[in-house]
Amino acid sequence: MSDIVPEAIEAYIEAHTSERAAVFHDLARETREKMAAYMMQVGKVEGAFLKLLAQITGAKRTLEIGTFTGYSALCLAEGMPDDGHVITCDIDPEATEMARSYWAQSPHGAKIELRLGPALDTIKTLEGPFDLVFIDADKPNYIHYWEAVLPKVRQGGVIAADNVLWSGRVVDPRDELDLAMDRFNKHVYNDPRAECVMLSVRDGITLARKM
Helix, strand or coil: CCCCHHHHHHHHHHHHCCCCCCHHHHHHHHHHHHCCHHHHHHCCHHHHHHHHHHHHHHHEEEEEEECCCCHHHHHHHHHHCCCEEEEEECCCCHHHHHHHHCCCCCCCHHHEEEEECCCCHHHHHHHCCCCEEEEEECHHHHHHHHHHHHHHEEEEEEEEEECCCCCHHHHHHCCCCHHHHHHHHHHHHCCCCEEEEEECCCCCEEEEEEE
């Protein structure tokens, strides 16, 4: 992922973002050491953003599409009350095994439920309403995820989608992944069921509120 925000600015942002608990540092380090696609993990700034988003929305039921090694799910859980519940979906047993091991080290890990299997199949089995949804999985399916979850989000609930700037390539899309993200961004923008704002946090996050 190429830099969108200048490196010095990114460093300044990180230096002025609240620190994370030790479990997050350990999880980030092991992910970098053991996962070839370690860059898929949300970092300190985006993690803090997700925690605050859960707190601000007062989310008690959250759905995450794309678990990887569990950093973002734990951030969401940390921002939710003791009776909060995060359902997170993934298809990778190796990455999610690491996730489980770190969730077990946190007092917030008990709020997280992992569903292994294709997310679209899992979503069909879930009943709403959800207060908050975080989409961060395979990019060609983003529109399908949006359409699957929006009816299950409560009125006034929030959907957050990661990687919407796609290292800046959405400005001049060339390959199929670039085009998929650009199509998703246009789809959300033109959907009358929600209002949205795109933010340049890390690789871009869109926040959408269901009308």
